[in-house]
Every structure is written in structure tokens, then in C-alpha cells.
Amino acid sequence: MHKCIVCGNKSNTTKVNRPGVIYHGIPKNAYMRRKWLKVFGIDRCHDWQRICSDHFLEENYKPGKKRFLFSNAIPQPYDQNGFPSNDATQSNDIEIENNVILPIEQNMPVRPYLRIWITMFR
Known part of the structure; x- marks a missing residue:
């Protein structure tokens, strides 16, 4: 089970209620990792922690059937609404x-x- 470190969404709940939610791993690249965490005021996190797709805009995803983020995608401090x-x-x-x-x-x-x-x- 994955849990979003920002909003607390859990994969075992969203899998049923909102199957389109994806849980993205925090970048391993130190520069991008800092940029992601800075958006939410988080100093550090573990490699296994995730941020859910609610915090990314549609234009952050590469076109195609599978939803992959562009390498320069930065999460938003607000959900998509x-x-x-x-x-x-x-x-x-x-x-x-x-x-x-x-x-x-x-x-x-x-x-x-x-x-x-x-x-x-x-």
C-alpha cells in the first residue's frame, strides 16, 4: 500500500474509489527531489514515500496510454481542483x-x- 505524503490518500482506498490515481516516487536526483519537497515545505523524506497524481497537472504527463511524468514535472501545492x-x-x-x-x-x-x-x- 502506498500513501501520499502530502494529502494522505491511500492506494488501497483510491484503487476502488478513484482507480486513476497514481502514486509517484520522489525523484532520486537531488536537485529535483529538493524542488518537489520545497513545494510542500517538507525538508526530507524516505525513498519509499510517494506523492499522488492529485498534485500534478495533466500537462505534467507524457502523452500515451500509461501515465508517466515528464522529467521536469513539479507537483502543485494544490490538488487539480x-x-x-x-x-x-x-x-x-x-x-x-x-x-x-x-x-x-x-x-x-x-x-x-x-x-x-x-x-x-x-
């Missing part, structure tokens, strides 16, 4: 209203490349 990774949703710094996750004390980019920001107004 623009929401913060699951670990952020478990903290006390958010509130849920009408099924939308709203940040309380910080701005959050919806998609970094779109330059759209959501701000919580009190």
Missing part, C-alpha cells in the same frame, strides 16, 4: 462554508499560472 492539499484542510486555519474551502488569514492562489487569488473577507 484548485483546493489546498488535504493536510492544509485538516488544520484549524480554515472554515468550510457551502462546500467551499476558504482561507482565513492568508491569500491562496487558485492556480499559480492563472494569477487568480481568493481572499477571505471578514
Whole structure:
């Protein structure tokens, strides 16, 4: 069983509920490994740990039947729907209203490349 170190997705659960989820190994290349971990504020990890496909954009994958990442693919701090990774949703710094996750004390980019920001107004 694999578990995503970012959001906690588990392969034995997603295999049934969401069969398209893939668990990618952390790169062995030291430079790329640091880039991947820096996105999530993680200092170090083990070789056996994984990051699930929820944290990669569709354009990060090579075309073809099997889903392989391009060698320069970097995971996103948000899932593919623009929401913060699951670990952020478990903290006390958010509130849920009408099924939308709203940040309380910080701005959050919806998609970094779109330059759209959501701000919580009190």
C-alpha cells in the first residue's frame, strides 16, 4: 500500500474509489527531489514515500496510454481542483462554508499560472 505524503490518500482506498490515481516516487536526483519537497515545505523524506497524481497537472504527463511524468514535472501545492492539499484542510486555519474551502488569514492562489487569488473577507 502506498500513501501520499502530502494529502494522505491511500492506494488501497483510491484503487476502488478513484482507480486513476497514481502514486509517484520522489525523484532520486537531488536537485529535483529538493524542488518537489520545497513545494510542500517538507525538508526530507524516505525513498519509499510517494506523492499522488492529485498534485500534478495533466500537462505534467507524457502523452500515451500509461501515465508517466515528464522529467521536469513539479507537483502543485494544490490538488487539480484548485483546493489546498488535504493536510492544509485538516488544520484549524480554515472554515468550510457551502462546500467551499476558504482561507482565513492568508491569500491562496487558485492556480499559480492563472494569477487568480481568493481572499477571505471578514
